[in-house]
Amino acid sequence: MTADNALDVPSLRTQLALSVPALVVGVSSAVGLFAVDELAHGIEHLIWAALPEAWGVDPASGWWIFAILSLTGLAIGLIVQFVPGHGGRDSATTELVAPPLKLSAVPSLLAVTVLGLAGGVSLGPEIPIIAFNTALMVALVGRFWPVISSELAVMVTAAGTIGALFGTPVAAALVFTGIVATFKAGGALWDRLFIPLVSAGAGAVTMRWLDGPQLPEPGFPLIGTPDAADLGGGIAVTVVATLVGLGAALVFPYAHRFFHGLRHPALYITFGGILLGLLGVLGGPITLFKGAQQTADLVRNHADYSLWTLALIIVVKLAALVIAAAAGFRGGRIFPAVFIGAAVGVAANAVMPAMPLGLAIACGVMGVVLPVARDGWVALFIAVVVVADATVLPVLCVAILPAWLLVSRTPEMLIHEAPPPVAQGLRAGQA
Known part of the structure; x- marks a missing residue:
């Protein structure tokens, strides 16, 4: 398959032939995610548990949070400015599926990703992990399966990684529906999704074997048949959550322009780390890190938080997401958005106790993720x-309809730059 027809509908024989490398890539993508995640967890344990215990300090104390986040910003800033590869692309300008990086950028990308995840930066792993996996897999696929184009290799690797991140190939199917549906090639959409779904399924199964899903699964009681009150409350919570997410999206380009106006990564990323440290002192440990475990903790202990405390958590985490994404840290925006949405849902349940908690959280998450993603x-x-x-x-x-009307005519939470020529085949609507 060439670059020109990588997204055309393949024949049955071609699909079967590509299924084996797709399975291999999917499993490898999950292993890559697991390895990076485990490395980050190890360093996180060192700086947030082992060292404080050895030195007799409280890791939840304000000065420790401020120090760690400030030092994390300094370390990442120095790597981005001085180390070859410069930590890969600025995540503020990068979508989930992007052209592969050069292998020379992988070590610095790995370093800044692990430091950010371990240091408590409010960004998720999705963008740098996909970039890390695609850089490696495209190089390996080009060597061992040269018949596969680089564009298809990127899609299959990204699909495997997305499947591993969210624990199901359905996530990859939904992401890639928006990419491949607008290409000019004819044929059934399912045929064009088949090979990426093979990789996504392999990645999802492998990651569940290795480490379980990245997002929490609290298992609320089923709401059954929703009534009019559920529908009205769901629409209200979704709209409020969407406005919260839109606030971040609207401020984001100004924050990005401000930080990058300082010109030197060592300066503006360090400054971003200092601001994140101050926010961490204000919001406490619950507002640190990518937000997956913190979402589970917040939901599990939701009765312990007052409405004002929840409001503070939402504001702090929202500011931390904007600063981390705008100041040059490497990471994705979906996981922190999930945490913010869950906090909005918990707050809504506190205001409307008759509304099922699971429904309130689902509406809150959907509302915040919609403008962010x-x-x-x-x-x-x-x-x-x-x-x-x-x-x-x-x-x-039903609730997503008014939310989408709010979102559809507002700016994305993404800084657009002119893509290189190789990117043209990877972006929806540019085939």
Whole structure:
């Protein structure tokens, strides 16, 4: 398959032939995610548990949080400015699926990703992990399966990584629906998704064997058949959560311009780390890190938080997400958005106790993820995954309509730069 027809509908024989490398890439993508995640967890344990215990300090104390985040910003800033590869692309300008990086950029990308995850920066792993995996896999596929084009290798690797991240190939199917549906090639959409789905399924199964899903699965009681009150409350929570997410999206380009106006990564990323440290002191440990475990903790202990405390947590985490993404840290925006949405849902349940907690959290998550990811399918999917309850779907499918009307005409939470020529085949609507 050439670059020109990589996304055309392949024949049955070609699909079968490509299934084996797709399985290999999917498993390898999950292993790559697991390895990076484990390395980050090891360093996280060292700086947030082992060292404080050895030195007799409280890792939840304000001065420790401030020091660690400030030093994390300094370390990442120095790597981005001085180390070859410069930590890969600025995540503020990068979508989930992007052209592969040169292998020379992989070590510095790995370093800044691990430091950010371990140091408590409010960004998720999705963008740098996909970039890390695609750089490696494209090089390996080009060597051992040269018949596979680089564009298809990127898609298959990204699909495997997305499947591993969210614990199901459905996530990859929804992401890639928005990419391949607008290409000019004819044929059934399912045929064009087949090979990426093979990789996504392999990645999802492998990651569940290795480490379980990245997002929490609290397992709320099923809401059953929603009534009018559920529908009205769901729409209200979704709209409020969407406005919260839109606030971040609207401020984001100004924050990015401010930080990058300082010109030197060692300066503006360090400054970003200092600001994140101050926010961490204000919001406490619950507002640190990518937000997956913190979401589970918040939901599990939701009765312990007052409405004002929840409001503070939402504001702090929202500011931390904007600063971390704008100041040059490497990471994705979906995981922190899930945490913010869950906090909005918990706050809504405190205001409207009759509203099922699972429904309130699902609507909150969908509302915040929608303007951050700018993808209705992904927002719906993640909202259902977080509460592990498909019975919320009827309310979500109605509530997303006014939310999308708010989002569709507002800027993306993404800084657009002119893509290199190789990117043209990877972006929707540019085939």
